[in-house]
Amino acid sequence: MAETQKSNVVVEVFEEEELAVSLAKYVAEISNKFTSERGAVTVCLSGGSLISNLRKLLEPPYVDSIEWSKWHVFWLDERVVPKTHEDSNYKLAYDGLLSKVPVPSCNVYAINDTLSAEGAADDYETRLRQLVKNGVIASSPVTGFPKFDLMLLGMGPDGHVASLFPGHPLVKENKRWVTFIKDSPKPPPERITFTFPVINSSAYAALVVTGAAESVAVHSALRGSQNSPKLPVAMVSPEGELKWFLDKDAASKL
Numbered sequence: 544m545a546e547t548q549k550s551n552v553v554v555e556v557f558e559e560e561e562l563a564v565s566l567a568k569y570v571a572e573i574s575n576k577f578t579s580e581r582g583a584v585t586v587c588l589s590g591g592s593l594i595s596n597l598r599k600l601l602e603p604p605y606v607d608s609i610e611w612s613k614w615h616v617f618w619l620d621e622r623v624v625p626k627t628h629e630d631s632n633y634k635l636a637y638d639g640l641l642s643k644v645p646v647p648s649c650n651v652y653a654i655n656d657t658l659s660a661e662g663a664a665d666d667y668e669t670r671l672r673q674l675v676k677n678g679v680i681a682s683s684p685v686t687g688f689p690k691f692d693l694m695l696l697g698m699g700p701d702g703h704v705a706s707l708f709p710g711h712p713l714v715k716e717n718k719r720w721v722t723f724i725k726d727s728p729k730p731p732p733e734r735i736t737f738t739f740p741v742i743n744s745s746a747y748a749a750l751v752v753t754g755a756a757e758s759v760a761v762h763s764a765l766r767g768s769q770n771s772p773k774l775p776v777a778m779v780s781p782e783g784e785l786k787w788f789l790d791k792d793a794a795s796k797l
C-alpha cells in the first residue's frame with residue numbers, strides 16, 4: 544500500500560520480507576543514479592534495526608548492480624564508544640554490511656573513537672567540511688549545509704531519529720553540522736549526531752520503521768494534529784524526497 548502525503552513524501556506499508564526487498568531496490572536505484580551522474584554517492588547510515596533491514600543489499604541482483612567502489616559512507620549518529628564495542632553503530636554496520644561489500648575503507652568515515660564526545664563531533668564536522676571543499680559531499684545551494692545524496696534513518700519508539708531525542712534542546716540546533724549529547728535517554732549516554740539542518744538538506748531520505756512499539760510515534764508523525772508538539776521524526780523534511788518504509792506493525796495505528 545503506497546500513500547502520497549506532501550508532494551515530496553511517500554509512505555509505503557510492507558510485509559517484512561517485502562520491506563527489505565523494496566528498500567534494497569530503492570537504495571540500488573539511488574546509488575546508480577548518483578554514481579552514473581557524478582561518479583560517487585554519499586550514503587549516511589543509522590544504527591539500530593536499519594542495518595538488518597538492509598540485508599537484501601547483500602543478495603543478487605542488488606549486490607552485483609551497485610558500484611560499491613563509488614560509495615562514501617557516513618553515520619547520522621554514533622555512540623562515543625570504541626569501534627569494537629557492541630554499542631558502536633560503526634561495528635553494527637561493518638559486521639552486517641560493510642565487511643561484505645567492496646566499499647574502499649578510505650571511503651568509510653567513522654568517528655575518531657579516541658576523542659571525547661565534544662572532540663569527536665568537532666572532528667567529524669571538520670572532516671565533513673573538508674569533503675565538501677573537495678567536492679566529495681555536495682553542498683545545498685538553498686541552505687549552505689552539506690547535501691548528502693541518501694540518508695537512511697531509523698526511528699526509536701519515542702520518535703527519536705539519529706540521536707535527536709524528543710524535548711532535547713539539540714533538536715533546535717541550527718548552526719552546527721554535527722553536535723554531541725552526553726545525556727542521551729537511551730544508552731549509551733554519550734553520542735554524536737547530525738543536526739536537523741544537515742538531515743533536511745539531503746537529496747533523498749528514507750525512514751525505515753518496523754515493529755508495533757513504534758506505531759504510536761508513526762501515528763503522531765503522520766496523523767498528529769498541527770498544534771501538538773512535533774516529535775523529532777516529524778521534523779524530518781528533506782530538500783529532496785522522503786520515503787517512509789513501514790511494516791504492518793509500525794503502520795497499525797494509521
Ligand SMILES: O=C1O[C@H](COP(=O)(O)O)[C@@H](O)[C@H](O)[C@H]1O
Nearest residue numbers: 589590591592593697698699705
Ligand atoms: O540509538 C539509536 O536508535 C535509533 C533507532 O533504533 P531502532 O533499533 O529502534 O531502529 C537509530 O536510528 C540510531 O541510529 C541509534 O543510534
